[in-house]
Amino acid sequence: MVDVNVTPFEVEVRSRTGNLLRADVYLPSSGDGRYPIVLGASPYQKALRHLPPNPVFPFIEYGPIQLYLDNGYAYVAMDLPGTGRSEGTWDPVSRGEGEAIHDMIEHVAVQPWSTGSVGMIGMSHYCWSQWNAARTRPPHLKTIVAYDGATDMYRDWMYHGGIPIQGFLNTWLFGSVLYQHELRGIDFHVGDKHEYIYDVLSHPLDDEWQRRRSPFWELPSVDIPVFSIGVWGKAALHLRGNFYGFERVRGPKKLLVAHPSSFAEAQMYYFDEQFHRDELLPWYDHHLKGIENDVMKQPAARFYVNGENTYRSAASWPPPDATPTTFHLTGTHSDAVTSLNNGSLTEAEPDSEQDSTSWSYPDPQWMAGVTVFDKHGVPDHVARVNTFTSPPMDRDREFTGHGVLTLYASSDQTDIDVFVKVSLVSAEPDAGLPVKVSQGWLRASHRAENPELTSDMRPFHQHTSVEPLVPGEIYELRVELLPMSFLARAGDRIRLELTNQDSLITDAPMTHFYGTKVGTDTYHHDRGHPSTLRLHERPRT
The missing domain is CATH 2.60.120.260 (Galactose-binding domain-like)
Known part of the structure; x- marks a missing residue:
């Protein structure tokens, strides 16, 4: 079981499209104060946050919540439209979904327990949500830390080189989303979740339907600080997106490519508290709390060299001397x-x-x-x-x-x-x-x-x-x-x-x-x- 020492409370906001969106809020137990927020959004049901990070639960991707509470952050876990307890139609990584996250960010940012500074957090689908929300430019979103997430949904994972993905699409859609809702008594027809696989197969070219689901095309409008973290072991799913995301955003940015060599290792690394203390917490501290530290003095690109088994750095990607x-x-x-x-x-x-x-x-x-x-x-x-x-x-x-x-x-x-x-x-x-x-x-x-x-x-x-x-x-x-x-x-x-x-x-x-x-x-x-x-x-x- 995941150990979080506080009980969350639920917040609601009516989105611009009229859907009621819901999220759980975890606040530090140290007292009644105002806190910067890290927000994660996914279709993986906030009600499942008690499950431990484990390869049998690949959808557990939100990171060590208690660590952030202990360091003076509020953690907000949002159910995306059409999933969990949020109303609407599930339309993964669409611009409309990004706008729904935008509306939740702006709602929680003005609550009495918030300082008004919001960052986003989480890996894989949570990372998709970060790229997706950032392109809508919520005024209170100050930074994202995009760990292991694609940006161009067509090229990065739906249709590699124009060739349709089969294995991951099926295991992800049914194993991580549809069956998990059924287990909690939510018919997967609610929110039209069952329609998604047909939509993907009906759009084998990079048409307007695909473009609306690819933050890639709007990333040059993102000017907030972005920390893009890729993982070599998930190259066939997300890595390309982390590189293109780093390249295309125009605000302050850094790139880190980490060593985990498999899907399972990438998940477990994201729950490694020392990794968060070394890399993510300093970034959030600087951009959400205004703490002066050395995160922006780091080289633009750091990467693990396979075969040498060490990290190296460069002033850009690809390195200037390559x-x-x-x-x-x-x-x-x-x-x-x-x-x-x-x-x-x-x-x-x-x-x-x-x-x-x-x-x-x-x-x-x-x-x-x-x-x-x-x-x-x-x-x-x-x-x-x-x-x-x-x-x-x-x-x-x-x-x-x-x-x-x-x-x-x-x-x-x-x-x-x-x-x-x-x-x-x-x-x-x-x-x-x-x-x-x-x-x-x-x-x-x-x-x-x-x-x-x-x-x-x-x-x-x-x-x-x-x-x-x-x-x-x-x-x-x-x-x-x-x-x-x-x-x-x-x-x-x-x-x-x-x-x-x-x-x-x-x-x-x-x-x-x-x-x-x-x-x-x-x-x-x-x-x-x-x-x-x-x-x-x-x-x-």
């Missing part, structure tokens, strides 16, 4: 792994006039997505995918920043799904499985880029129309890779994996709908079609 390094895909065998092709990555430009890799799908040996099992039942995640592996590094090399795969591809079908994974393969014999350090996805019919937002190292795809392929023609595809930071030590290798679906073991819960894909794709990597993996690299001293 420059692109190019690895070329070749058909030459690397002798590093058993896979469909066992290709190589090389820093030398291709000199072959013809060099390509063809493969057919679905592979008859696939068992758990792309994962296969040997006769002893041991899983192998790369035996039936395409790989391109570098030679052992001749020195320690740090890759920190963005990455892009430029892939020349053709198919006997009218579309290609490209699933990209970049892994660090340790030279240490007891190191275990390779560590995934980045990944990306692209449906070839969604290859058109937005010229205003795309860049050399970070393509930004339009996703506003579908352009089918002509079978047999070669197309240049640029796949955005998620931000990364890792140290490849001398002797380590970098491995690129290419396929068209997930491993249901290593990629869960962020798995995608496979559909009815049957065909043969070809990746071209010759002199006229130089397919490349480009990664930002920092000099090592």
Whole structure:
């Protein structure tokens, strides 16, 4: 059970749309005073706050309430419209939902127990609520600390590269929202919560419906202080949003990318009181209480370097000293792994006039997505995918920043799904499985880029129309890779994996709908079609 030493009381406010919104208020037990507020908003029912943070309760994301009470803050926990005890229609991360949070912020800010200074708190969906409310610019909202939360709902998690998410959408919607309401006697038809999955599937392009649910587009209007905290272990769900959120807001801002390497670790880290004392409390103290401390003297960007297992910092993201390094895909065998092709990555430009890799799908040996099992039942995640592996590094090399795969591809079908994974393969014999350090996805019919937002190292795809392929023609595809930071030590290798679906073991819960894909794709990597993996690299001293 979560230990909170005070009993909350409920407040109500009528929103601008006429819905009655409700929140629980926790006040410090030290006396009757006026306190700055940290406010969290989610569809996960404030009535469930007694549950402990645990991977079996992934929706417990509000952080250590008692710690904030002990440090002189009021904590407000809000049920979003159409969920818990709040009226209305559940419309996740819509602008209307942001406006409802706005109305609650302005209501609690003028209560006799409030100083009028409000910050927002919480991870994942609570973080979505922070980005969402901030774009509506409530006058009393002074800061947000956005831990582990997307900003572009279409690109960050609904449709990776135009490919629909399946695994997470189902487990999140049913496990964290719908069934939890049913358990408390609230029919999930109330608030039209059951309609959401149909809405998502009915909008496969980045249309107006999607735009209203993506704070990304309005973040340049946010001028309050923002502390964006990403987590490497939830890269496929939220990490891109934390980087873009940091980049696009225009007020005082800092970026931290923390070390937890899984969904479960990210949740438990957010309940680590020492983490809050070190990072979040000083930020709130400065921006909500006016306490002079050193939070704004911190470097603009701090990040955990995987493989080196230490934190480093930079004056911006990507770091100013990061420059692109190019690895070329070749058909030459690397002798590093058993896979469909066992290709190589090389820093030398291709000199072959013809060099390509063809493969057919679905592979008859696939068992758990792309994962296969040997006769002893041991899983192998790369035996039936395409790989391109570098030679052992001749020195320690740090890759920190963005990455892009430029892939020349053709198919006997009218579309290609490209699933990209970049892994660090340790030279240490007891190191275990390779560590995934980045990944990306692209449906070839969604290859058109937005010229205003795309860049050399970070393509930004339009996703506003579908352009089918002509079978047999070669197309240049640029796949955005998620931000990364890792140290490849001398002797380590970098491995690129290419396929068209997930491993249901290593990629869960962020798995995608496979559909009815049957065909043969070809990746071209010759002199006229130089397919490349480009990664930002920092000099090592």
